[in-house]
Amino acid sequence: MKNKFLKSIFVVTLGCALFVSCKPKDSTDAVEGDAAQKVYVAPGKYDEFYNFVSGGFSGQVSVYGLPSGRLLKVMPVFSEDPQSGYGYSEETKPMLNTSHGYVPWDDQHHLDLSQTNGEVDGRWIFANANNTPRIARIDLKTFRTAEIIELPNCAGNHSSPFITENTEYVVGASRFSVPPDNDNGDVPINTYKKNFKGYLSFVKIGKEGQLDLSFQIVAPGVNFDLSHPGKKESHGWFFFSCYNTEQANTLLEVNASKNDKDFIMAVNWKKAEEYIKAGKGKRIPAKYAHNTWDEKTQSAKSVIMNEVLTLDASELKDICYMIPCPKSPHGCDIDPTGEYIIGSGKLAALIPVFSFTKLKDAIAKKQFDGAYAGIPVVKYEAALYGEVQKPGLGPLHTEFDGKGNAYTTMFVSSEVVKWNIKDLKVLDRKATYYSPGHLMVPGGNTEKPFGKYMVVYNKITKDRFLPTGPELAQSAQLFDISGEKMKLLLDFPTIGEPHYAQGIPADKVRNNGQLKYYDIAANKHPFATKGEKESKVVREGNKVHIYMTCIRSHFAPDNIEGIRVGDEVYFHVTNLEQDWDVPHGFAIKGANNAELLIMPGETLTLKWVPEKKGIFPFYCTDFCSALHQEMQGYVRVSPAGSNVPITYSVGTNLPKE
Amino acid sequence: MNRLFLLTMFGFALLTSCGKEKSNTDQDFSTPAAAEKTADAESYDPKRGLGKYETVELGASLDKALAEKGLKTAEVKCTSCHKPTDEKLVGPGWKGVTKRRTPQWIMNFITNPDPMIDKDPELQAQLELCMIRMPNQGLTEDEARSILEYMRQNDGVK
Ligand SMILES: [Cu+2]
Numbered sequence: 001m002k003n004k005f006l007k008s009i010f011v012v013t014l015g016c017a018l019f020v021s022c023k024p025k026d027s028t029d030a031v032e033g034d035a036a037q038k039v040y041v042a043p044g045k046y047d048e049f050y051n052f053v054s055g056g057f058s059g060q061v062s063v064y065g066l067p068s069g070r071l072l073k074v075m076p077v078f079s080e081d082p083q084s085g086y087g088y089s090e091e092t093k094p095m096l097n098t099s100h101g102y103v104p105w106d107d108q109h110h111l112d113l114s115q116t117n118g119e120v121d122g123r124w125i126f127a128n129a130n131n132t133p134r135i136a137r138i139d140l141k142t143f144r145t146a147e148i149i150e151l152p153n154c155a156g157n158h159s160s161p162f163i164t165e166n167t168e169y170v171v172g173a174s175r176f177s178v179p180p181d182n183d184n185g186d187v188p189i190n191t192y193k194k195n196f197k198g199y200l201s202f203v204k205i206g207k208e209g210q211l212d213l214s215f216q217i218v219a220p221g222v223n224f225d226l227s228h229p230g231k232k233e234s235h236g237w238f239f240f241s242c243y244n245t246e247q248a249n250t251l252l253e254v255n256a257s258k259n260d261k262d263f264i265m266a267v268n269w270k271k272a273e274e275y276i277k278a279g280k281g282k283r284i285p286a287k288y289a290h291n292t293w294d295e296k297t298q299s300a301k302s303v304i305m306n307e308v309l310t311l312d313a314s315e316l317k318d319i320c321y322m323i324p325c326p327k328s329p330h331g332c333d334i335d336p337t338g339e340y341i342i343g344s345g346k347l348a349a350l351i352p353v354f355s356f357t358k359l360k361d362a363i364a365k366k367q368f369d370g371a372y373a374g375i376p377v378v379k380y381e382a383a384l385y386g387e388v389q390k391p392g393l394g395p396l397h398t399e400f401d402g403k404g405n406a407y408t409t410m411f412v413s414s415e416v417v418k419w420n421i422k423d424l425k426v427l428d429r430k431a432t433y434y435s436p437g438h439l440m441v442p443g444g445n446t447e448k449p450f451g452k453y454m455v456v457y458n459k460i461t462k463d464r465f466l467p468t469g470p471e472l473a474q475s476a477q478l479f480d481i482s483g484e485k486m487k488l489l490l491d492f493p494t495i496g497e498p499h500y501a502q503g504i505p506a507d508k509v510r511n512n513g514q515l516k517y518y519d520i521a522a523n524k525h526p527f528a529t530k531g532e533k534e535s536k537v538v539r540e541g542n543k544v545h546i547y548m549t550c551i552r553s554h555f556a557p558d559n560i561e562g563i564r565v566g567d568e569v570y571f572h573v574t575n576l577e578q579d580w581d582v583p584h585g586f587a588i589k590g591a592n593n594a595e596l597l598i599m600p601g602e603t604l605t606l607k608w609v610p611e612k613k614g615i616f617p618f619y620c621t622d623f624c625s626a627l628h629q630e631m632q633g634y635v636r637v638s639p640a641g642s643n644v645p646i647t648y649s650v651g652t653n654l655p656k657e
Numbered sequence: 658m659n660r661l662f663l664l665t666m667f668g669f670a671l672l673t674s675c676g677k678e679k680s681n682t683d684q685d686f687s688t689p690a691a692a693e694k695t696a697d698a699e700s701y702d703p704k705r706g707l708g709k710y711e712t713v714e715l716g717a718s719l720d721k722a723l724a725e726k727g728l729k730t731a732e733v734k735c736t737s738c739h740k741p742t743d744e745k746l747v748g749p750g751w752k753g754v755t756k757r758r759t760p761q762w763i764m765n766f767i768t769n770p771d772p773m774i775d776k777d778p779e780l781q782a783q784l785e786l787c788m789i790r791m792p793n794q795g796l797t798e799d800e801a802r803s804i805l806e807y808m809r810q811n812d813g814v815k
Contacts, residue, residue: 532736582792625788
C-alpha cells in the first residue's frame with residue numbers, strides 16, 4: 001500500500017520533472033558541491049558586494065552582503081520605523097509629509113544606484129514609492145534617506161526610480177492613469193478614455209544629489225509599467241513599457257489583455273529639453289511635497305510646491321514614439337551597449353528584442369503604423385532586431401552579465417533563463433523557487449555589469465524555509481553566473497516583498513567616506529546640548545523643552561520635576577559620544593509615539609504629552625555598556641495647574657536634610 | 658625539506674598577519690591613525706602608553722588660552738564622566754592626573770583609549786572598578802593637547 005503510494009508519487013514527480021518549464025521542481029533541487037564554499041564569508045571578513053533590496057510593502061530598503069546573504073541593515077525610507085524612530089521623531093516627521101498630509105507608509109518597488117559614465121559610483125541610491133507617488137534619495141555615506149520628492153498627477157509610481165547614465169534624471173510615471181490633480185477628478189470612472197492621463201516625471205538630479213521635478217510629459221491614459229534609460233548611443237532616450245492600451249477601467253486582468261500588442265514608449269528626453277528651452281512647456285498648478293534632510297541641523301524640512309512644467313506628447317510629435325510590443329509588456333531593459341531594448345510581454349511566449357539603430361532609422365524613414373492617441377507608432381518589424389523563441393512562460397525582467405548574455409525571469413514557469421543577445425539562442429535555464437519577479441546582477445542594468453553573481457527575487461517561498469504560519473518571507477536565490485551554466489548557491493529570506501534590487505562592489509560604497517559618527521562640534525541642531533553643563537529644562541507656556549544629553553551610561557538631567565498633565569514635552573536628546581556604533585536610545589513610559597535612536601553626535605526630539613500624573617521612568621533602549629541597565633531616569637508629572645516648579649538634576653540623590 | 662616547511666610557515670605567518678592588518682586598514686573610512694598602531698603586550702611601555710605620541714613637550718608655565726580651550730572641549734566631551742576633583746564619577750577624578758602620568762601617556766590614552774585599555778595593567782584594574790571603558794571621543798590632536806593643558810591647570814600649574 002505504502003509502496004504503491006510512493007510509486008505514484010514517484011510517477012507524479014517524474015511527470016513534473018518532464019514539465020520543468022511549467023511546474024516548479026521539488027524544493028531539494030541539487031546544489032553543486034562547492035556552493036557552501038562559495039557563499040562562506042569567514043567571521044571578520046567582508047562580503048564582496050552590497051546588495052540593496054527593495055522592501056516592497058514594508059516601505060523600507062534592506063541591505064544584504066553578497067555572497068553570504070547576510071542582512072546588514074534595514075534603512076527606513078517611506079515607512080515609519082520604530083527601531084530608529086524615523087517618522088516618529090520631530091526631526092524626521094517632515095520626511096513623510098506629502099500633499100495628502102503625513103503618509104506613514106508606502107510600497108517600495110525599485111531601486112537604482114547613482115552612476116557616473118554608465119557605471120555605479122556608490123554615492124546614492126534612489127527608491128520609488130508606488131502608492132503615494134514619491135522618489136527618495138538615500139545617501140550612501142550615512143545609509144539614510146536624504147531627500148523625498150512627491151510626484152503630482154501620478155498614481156502607482158511603478159516605472160521608477162530609474163536614472164540616466166550620468167545621474168542626470170530620475171524618472172517616475174503613472175501605472176494607474178488618473179485625471180490630472182488640478183482637473184476636476186470628480187468624473188464617472190468610465191470616462192477613462194476622455195479624462196484620464198498618464199504623466200511621466202523627469203526629476204533632475206543636482207551635483208549634491210538635490211531633486212528637482214524638472215518637467216512632466218503628458219501621455220495618453222494607459223498603464224505605464226516599467227522603464228529604463230538608454231545607454232551610450234541611446235543615451236538621451238528613455239523607454240517605458242505600457243499596457244492597457246485598451247484603456248479599460250474595470251476587470252483589467254481580462255480587459256487590459258485584449259490587444260495582441262501594447263507598447264514600449266520611447267521618449268527622447270534631450271528633445272524634450274530642447275522644447276523646454278524653446279519655451280514649449282506649459283506651467284500647470286500641481287501640489288507636491290519636497291522633503292529634505294539637513295545633516296547640519298539634523299532636521300528635515302518639507303516644502304509644498306505649487307506648479308509643474310509640462311510637455312504634451314500628442315502636440316510635440318517628435319519626443320515620444322510607440323514601439324509595438326507583444327502581450328502586456330512588463331520589463332523593459334536595455335543591454336549594456338545601449339543597442340538592444342528588451343521587452344517582456346507578461347503573456348507573450350517569446351521575448352522581443354528591439355534595435356535602437358533600427359528604431360532611429362524607422363523614425364527617420366517614418367516607418368509608422370499610424371498613431372496612438374496622437375503619438376506615432378513605429379512598425380513592429382522596422383524596430384525589431386529579433387525574437388527569443390520559446391524562452392519559457394511569463395517573461396518579466398532581464399539583466400545582463402556584460403559578456404553578451406541576458407538573463408530573464410519567467411514568472412509562470414518559475415525559472416531563470418540565460419540567452420545570448422546576438423543570436424537570441426537560449427543557453428541555460430534553472431528552476432527558481434517560486435515565481436520569480438525581478439532579478440539582479442550587480443551593475444546589471446548599467447554599462448558595466450559585474451557578471452559574477454545573480455540574485456533572483458521570488459514571490460512565493462512555500463517549502464524553502466522552516467514554516468512560520470501562513471505568511472512566509474519572500475526568498476532570494478543567489479546564482480553563480482561566472483561560468484557557462486548558472487549555479488544555484490544560496491537561498492535567503494528577505495523583508496517585505498522585494499521587487500528590484502541593486503548590487504555594487506563593496507569597496508565602492510565603504511570607501512566613499514563612510515560616516516562613523518556626527519562631529520558634535522558641527523552639530524547645528526537648534527536644540528543641541530553640547531555637554532552636560534548646557535543641559536536644562538525650559539518651560540514656555542504649556543510647552544516644555546528638555547535639553548538632555550546622553551553618554552555611557554547616563555542621561556543628564558535624569559531627574560525632572562514640574563511637568564504637568566497636558567504639557568507638550570519635547571525631549572531634545574543629544575548623544576555626546578564620538579565613537580563608532582554607539583547610538584543611545586530614549587523611550588518614556590506611555591508615550592503615544594516611539595523611541596529615539598540617536599547616533600553619536602546627533603540630536604533628536606521626542607514629543608510627549610503626558611495624560612496622567614505620576615512618575616514616568618525613561619531609559620536607553622540600546623545596550624551600550626555594562627551599566628546600560630542603569631541608563632535611566634525619572635520624570636515627575638503633576639496635575640494640570642499644579643505649582644510644582646520646574647527642577648532638574650543629575651547626580652543629586654537624596655533630599656537635603 | 659624542513660627548511661622549506663619552516664620558510665613556508667614563516668611566509669604564511671607574515672601573510673596572515675598582513676592579511677589581517679589589511680582587512681582592517683584598507684577601509685579609508687578613517688580609523689584614527691593612532692588606533693591603527695598595534696604592538697604586542699611585551700613591548701608595552703606603561704610610561705608612554707600606546708599611540709602616536711612618543712614625547713610631548715610641555716611649557717615651563719601654563720598656556721592659559723590653551724587650557725581655556727581645553728576646558729571648553731572637556732565640557733562637551735569629558736566632564737559628563739570626570740570631575741576636576743579626586744572624586745570618581747563614572748570615571749576617576751582628574752585631580753593629580755598630570756602628576757601620576759606622563760604627558761605622552763595622557764595624550765595617547767585620550768586619543769587611543771581602546772587599545773590601551775586592552776594592554777595597560779593599571780587601566781585594566783581601573784576598568785574593574787568603573788565597569789565602563791573610556792569612550793573614544795574622537796579628539797583631534799589640538800583638542801587632546803588643550804585638554805592636557807587644562808589638566809595641568811587643574812593640577813595647579815601656573
Ligand atoms: Cu545607552
